[in-house]
Amino acid sequence: MIDHRGPEFAALFRGIRAKLKAFFQTQNEVLILTASGTGGLEAAVVNVLSPGNRVLAVTCGYFGDRFADCAKSYGAEVIRLEFPWGTAADPEAVERELKKWPDIRTVLVTHNETSTGVTNDIKAISQVVKANSQALLLVDAISSIPAIELPMDQWGLDVVIAGSQKAWMIPPGLSMVAVSQRAWEANAVAKMPRFYFDLKAHLTMAQKDQTPATPAVSLFYALETGLDLLEQEGHSNVIARHRRIGQLCRQGVRELGLEILPDEAHASNTVTAVKIPAGVDGGVLVKMLREEHKVVVGGGPGPLHGKIIRIGHLGFVSEQDIAEVVDAIAKSLSKLRGSVPAGPSKGRAGR
């Protein structure tokens, strides 16, 4: 460990912030919180809002609900625009809500809904928000950037939140938060209480290449390495690789005769939600994949419990990994159903 008030940390922190700006595609400062992504969501909310402010929370899954719940906890008047789990947010419905509630100050939306494998069309949502309101747009991009296209400045986003353990390829524990000029203006009058997540304090200290409280130094080292790897690959190549991997995963799953939860236009390139066939227990499948094939997949959260599995494929993931996972699913389903797999086996046996 190094002194987080010393010159070595200052150089490390300065270098990381510059690189993050490139991947957020922004001229805005990107701040780094020692917290998981949920801490970043809280920071976004409490730094631009006052209790009683009306907020439109666009949700289509567990993490959209979490963003909304956070705003509600701090006293926002939250209007929830809910879409069925597995579907994407409809920009036209967002437009109708904005027209219905002209005092909406802030819109919360999840870019990539990890719980359902859905990627929302943030570009279209941002256009609708700008055309129909003065509202700030806060985007949970935890499981999207830098793996899925999200040019902050070009799309006019106000706060974008990332999480270290996702496509940055490092352990959890840091949340990166980029803040637009309009969001800083809102921050100047925002009255929600904040201390650890006070972004103005973070900005002031970042200008001295420090953080207000002790940062998770080991994760900063990791982030520097992750950013170097991403830079070497090139951002557009990172996005293209995730698109290729996502398509490969969906194709492999479909060849087993299984269905993807969202429609193809909104299927995520970082996580694939697969419907469990009738007669198979989702929990048993997850356990068998882990124990017999060393393949770790997620189960279905909330209302999707037992009904889907979720295959994560963001960060350091190759085509071969996907082939192995699909093969393990084929073998496990075959065993569970006491029959041969419905589709061709891909790749070699589970790693």
Add this chain to the structure above:
Amino acid sequence: MIDHRGPEFAALFRGIRAKLKAFFQTQNEVLILTASGTGGLEAAVVNVLSPGNRVLAVTCGYFGDRFADCAKSYGAEVIRLEFPWGTAADPEAVERELKKWPDIRTVLVTHNETSTGVTNDIKAISQVVKANSQALLLVDAISSIPAIELPMDQWGLDVVIAGSQKAWMIPPGLSMVAVSQRAWEANAVAKMPRFYFDLKAHLTMAQKDQTPATPAVSLFYALETGLDLLEQEGHSNVIARHRRIGQLCRQGVRELGLEILPDEAHASNTVTAVKIPAGVDGGVLVKMLREEHKVVVGGGPGPLHGKIIRIGHLGFVSEQDIAEVVDAIAKSLSKLRGSVPAGPSKGRAGR
């Protein structure tokens, strides 16, 4: 990394919590936040208080002020009982304030004030609080436990906050928070807003061996190792080693003709604040120690800027380390004053 909702993490988390309870000397549950110590201070405050509650903040330095500032940010009516930097909190003065303000609901105090090298007498303060009020006692023990004695249950403390990067000997990024039954009762009616730091949510999830949001998994591995090392040494031996190291450091510094900032009765065994002799620039001394001797010490915060240096000696520290630091200070002062050191040189040259 492992799935933080899977069985490996559950076993890791369960084992860590059991060991933490032993070092906190408590039967209470110890929760683990992915945040630095300041996040733990915020969690303590917002989980037991409502806006408008009167709080007594006992402060004698930078971190006492931070605890008070946090409570104020969330709307507490904070009465500050301030002691001069470098001195300890006087339990009799605490008693007078409690008698003056019978509606004080909560007392905030720093066990080991890192900014001034002072250890407060928490046992005496707790006795005074219990004898004169029903107030909860919240203790910032970030730079003390497990290196300095603080038996939570025996002394009747209500919330105790620790930080991973201190005597636990691991990188920063986790804050451990132990919560008494009385504090949970206060929690049930506490109205300060909270989401990421909602300790009830942490408790509920801990009972399933999980955390509400993604934990900093790599630091949990580190914590397990740190706890194993501490267990092998034995808690009373850890405390005795820090007492020995602290005394050795103060003795070495005094032999150079320098003064310790606090009196011996309240001098910390984890950090020693040394007064800089007249005519020496504290900033230059810190820089020379770092650049010429590879010895990293802290400068003086706030009003002590340039007036003290702070030698950290907690966690993985040996007698030899102290000898080297004292020697480096002797050589640096000699060079800065253009004279021979005032006291005998100890140990070998700076590492």
